[in-house]
Amino acid sequence: MNTLEYLLELNQQALEVLLTLYKKPDYSKVKLIFPKDKTNNKDRISEQELRFVYSIIIERKGVFNPFHYSIETPTQKDYKFKGNSISRAAMSDMSLYLVENTPVKICNIECKAHNPEINSIKKDIEKLCLEKETGAWCHLLINQDSKTLNIIFDKIRDSLDTVLNKYKSGHDEIFSKEYFFSFITLEKKCLITRKILKNEITDYKRIFQLNYNDVKKLTNGEYTDNGWLINRF
Numbered sequence: 001m002n003t004l005e006y007l008l009e010l011n012q013q014a015l016e017v018l019l020t021l022y023k024k025p026d027y028s029k030v031k032l033i034f035p036k037d038k039t040n041n042k043d044r045i046s047e048q049e050l051r052f053v054y055s056i057i058i059e060r061k062g063v064f065n066p067f068h069y070s071i072e073t074p075t076q077k078d079y080k081f082k083g084n085s086i087s088r089a090a091m092s093d094m095s096l097y098l099v100e101n102t103p104v105k106i107c108n109i110e111c112k113a114h115n116p117e118i119n120s121i122k123k124d125i126e127k128l129c130l131e132k133e134t135g136a137w138c139h140l141l142i143n144q145d146s147k148t149l150n151i152i153f154d155k156i157r158d159s160l161d162t163v164l165n166k167y168k169s170g171h172d173e174i175f176s177k178e179y180f181f182s183f184i185t186l187e188k189k190c191l192i193t194r195k196i197l198k199n200e201i202t203d204y205k206r207i208f209q210l211n212y213n214d215v216k217k218l219t220n221g222e223y224t225d226n227g228w229l230i231n232r233f
Contacts, residue, residue, distance in 0.1 A: 003096070003107050003134050004195045006067065007180040011138065012231060013057045014050065015184050015191045018140075019233065022186045032056065045186070047111035050140045051094055054109070067096040068103060075108075077130050081123045090127055107134040114141065115148060118155045125159040129174045129201075130167065136180040143187040146212035152183075153208040160204045175202055189233040190215075 001009070020026045021034060022045075032052055034043035051071070058065050073095040078087035092108040108131050110124040128135030137156075141148065167174055179196035192215070196207065210228055223230045 011182040047113040109136040122159040141185045191231040
């Protein structure tokens with residue numbers, strides 16, 4: 001199983017785990033609890049919960065989990081984001097490793113939730129692009145409609161446009177590596193994923209297009225649209 005296939009399996013299992021905790025939690029299956037927001041007494045479901053669910057899955061016994069992981073992994077490169085006066089190492093939310101004699105990092109994961117500001121998306125896209133390992137973007141939504149998904153896709157396209165044009169000279173590794181994008185929606189019981197192969201990221205304007213009017217009509221099963229895989233549970 002290669003890295004992209006593993007990321008697909010990881011996200012499929014993550015949606016299943018999250019659904020056991022959503023609305024009518026089954027604590028006999030998962031020990032994670034969504035904490036209550038004191039302002040509205042609703043469950044807080046954020047990128048932190050998504051990251052911990054990934055950890056739960058990787059730690060499972062008796063299933064094929066070839067990877068080890070780290071949390072808040074320091075980047076190899078230095079970054080100067082908005083509001084910082086100097087360049088310094090940043091953090092990847094999570095990283096995956098293969099371990100033989102020593103751990104070898106092979107993937108960095110950025111976790112997002114809801115509809116973040118574009119600057120938040122842009123800085124994480126920059127990290128995914130500039131670090132040498134496979135870059136995975138994993139996004140958790142409570143609900144979605146065509147407007148929500150299109151807005152997020154627009155922000156990702158704009159971020160990629162900024163980063164890829166900024167570093168198009170002398171950074172061939174950005175374009176020659178693999179990427180993975182995932183969008184989990186709890187209310188819809190839906191997982192939308194895309195594997196981006198080597199040298200394919202240059203076509204990002206076409207890649208981040210999805211006909212949501214067709215997606216919302218889908219029943220349970222597996223479908224494809226413009227290279228995106230849609231799983232309805």
